[in-house]
Amino acid sequence: MATVHSFPLTCPKCRIPLRWEMLNQADPIPCPSCRTELLALGFPALVARVAQGQPGEKLVSDADASCFYHPTKKATILCEGCGRFLCALCDIELSNQHLCPTCVETGSRKEKLQDLSRRRVLYDDVALAVALLPVLFWPLTLITAPIALFLAIRYWKAKSSIVPRTKMRFLVAIFFASLQVAGWATFFFFKFAR
Amino acid sequence: MAAEPRAYTRLPGRGVRSVAGIRAERCRLWLGRDHLLYVANQGFSEDYRRFYFKDIQAIVVRRTPLWLISNTILGSLLAVLVTLAVLGHVLGWDEAGVVLSAFFAGCVLIPFLVNLAAGPTCAGYLYTAVQTQRIYSMNRLRTTRKVLDRVRPLIEAVQGTLEAQAVRAPADQSAPGILQTPSGPVPLRGAAPARRGRREARAPLKHCHGRFHEILFCFLLLELCHRCVLFFVTAPPMGVIGALIRAGVIACTIGALATQYNSDILEGLRVVVFCTLGYIIVDNILVQILTPFIVLEDPRAAENITQHGLLLATAAPLGSTAQLVLVAFSIAASGSLGFTGLVFLSRFRTSLSAPSSSAAPEPEPAPPVDAQDPAAAPGANLPL
Numbered sequence: 001m002a003t004v005h006s007f008p009l010t011c012p013k014c015r016i017p018l019r020w021e022m023l024n025q026a027d028p029i030p031c032p033s034c035r036t037e038l039l040a041l042g043f044p045a046l047v048a049r050v051a052q053g054q055p056g057e058k059l060v061s062d063a064d065a066s067c068f069y070h071p072t073k074k075a076t077i078l079c080e081g082c083g084r085f086l087c088a089l090c091d092i093e094l095s096n097q098h099l100c101p102t103c104v105e106t107g108s109r110k111e112k113l114q115d116l117s118r119r120r121v122l123y124d125d126v127a128l129a130v131a132l133l134p135v136l137f138w139p140l141t142l143i144t145a146p147i148a149l150f151l152a153i154r155y156w157k158a159k160s161s162i163v164p165r166t167k168m169r170f171l172v173a174i175f176f177a178s179l180q181v182a183g184w185a186t187f188f189f190f191k192f193a194r
Numbered sequence: 195m196a197a198e199p200r201a202y203t204r205l206p207g208r209g210v211r212s213v214a215g216i217r218a219e220r221c222r223l224w225l226g227r228d229h230l231l232y233v234a235n236q237g238f239s240e241d242y243r244r245f246y247f248k249d250i251q252a253i254v255v256r257r258t259p260l261w262l263i264s265n266t267i268l269g270s271l272l273a274v275l276v277t278l279a280v281l282g283h284v285l286g287w288d289e290a291g292v293v294l295s296a297f298f299a300g301c302v303l304i305p306f307l308v309n310l311a312a313g314p315t316c317a318g319y320l321y322t323a324v325q326t327q328r329i330y331s332m333n334r335l336r337t338t339r340k341v342l343d344r345v346r347p348l349i350e351a352v353q354g355t356l357e358a359q360a361v362r363a364p365a366d367q368s369a370p371g372i373l374q375t376p377s378g379p380v381p382l383r384g385a386a387p388a389r390r391g392r393r394e395a396r397a398p399l400k401h402c403h404g405r406f407h408e409i410l411f412c413f414l415l416l417e418l419c420h421r422c423v424l425f426f427v428t429a430p431p432m433g434v435i436g437a438l439i440r441a442g443v444i445a446c447t448i449g450a451l452a453t454q455y456n457s458d459i460l461e462g463l464r465v466v467v468f469c470t471l472g473y474i475i476v477d478n479i480l481v482q483i484l485t486p487f488i489v490l491e492d493p494r495a496a497e498n499i500t501q502h503g504l505l506l507a508t509a510a511p512l513g514s515t516a517q518l519v520l521v522a523f524s525i526a527a528s529g530s531l532g533f534t535g536l537v538f539l540s541r542f543r544t545s546l547s548a549p550s551s552s553a554a555p556e557p558e559p560a561p562p563v564d565a566q567d568p569a570a571a572p573g574a575n576l577p578l
Contacts, residue, residue: 009252030545035542036257038256038257039254042252043355043356044356045251045322045323046251118241119241119242120242122235161240162242163224
């Protein structure tokens, strides 16, 4: 019985392991099980072993600086966020910066580290929707127009999407909300002031 | 400690992830300095997933038959509607019907042209050590090729190129539960199923010959012939024949759905069977909606209903606009589904009869690739 070689890359449809011969081929190749045509690009990470974390070197003399979090471990680097001494175990490399776990946690919580941001609320879309959608049921604009204006002004400088995005939605929301407010003001002026 | 704002470049392609047929997320892929950013926009918020170049293990693109199927269906529908409009204009039918046909033809033409121009469809998957992520923006082969052409050199600049010899050694140890045989991989008894991320390997697929599918497509073509004959012959026996053919279509659809479940059948065939199910449902709904109009416009049909309990096959297609719509829809749908299904079936059987690569003796190892020359790698210029 001839043997063929496979590796833990599976067909996305039938989950049967693919063969390494299918990798980086010029033409799509049918999956041996479900016959779906597949084009697979493989990279060395596919076969590389996951690097183990370093435990940190033990402190051997009093002259050596110790880690802030592990007093028995030798400090190897400074945290670029708070300046604390860190051992190899506590050193977290993120965006070409060496940070301690506390700084990473704080940066994640306060969204100072963009690389840790997993979700962003798009206030410009919210403001635009609040400004435009209620037009379908126009009496609501009496309430929603000021809300849209508030949202646009309040969150003008708030962190929006991490991908490039203009302020155009905010501007459009402010424009339409201002129109609605002006319309209502005119209406009330002619209704009650005269 | 605040990181500097990172510039992202938008990669080609945009996709939509639907949940239960409802558009849930707009997805795009962005290129960062050292990673790919997958952005899923839910309307008022965005979710981000980062795939660092050093972590990406593989990108797999699976061709899907959606483009071919939708083009066949839209093209058939367009042909029927245009034919009806032209015939109606030439033969002097009701002007409203002609205008309506032309309008619907225009409505079908736009998505048909858009789909045609966008090119074949595919599904892209990105593999890392801990997850397999479907990239919904990689849904057309042309744009996917552009994405791969831009991303591949960047990943290889970080990781190098994958050499064939490097794959072999850990590969055989990494899937201990799989026995590789010439006829394909077989899970060993008692061995844990091969895992990939959070998703388990499924049981081996059963083999499907596609006999039910073959009969179903023949029935669909019979239905096409029957509907065409209706233009010339309208008699009660035609109604009985039509009902028998429809019963056959329904029975074979059920049989095909049952046999294709968890089988190795071509995905295109699977989709055609589901489309046939949709056609049966839509056709029945249309009959229920349009029956009153047919009866109003063609009194002979009402007479046939009371006398024979038959409507569709005994009312002349040209007798009323509603009946014409029904028959035209039936011709377009049954014809396109029947022909598409038979084409896929013949392709499936050809692939079955062709010598499989799995039956080949032990393949020669691919020659090592020069890590300094990405262009020399096999598949460097992927002709997708």
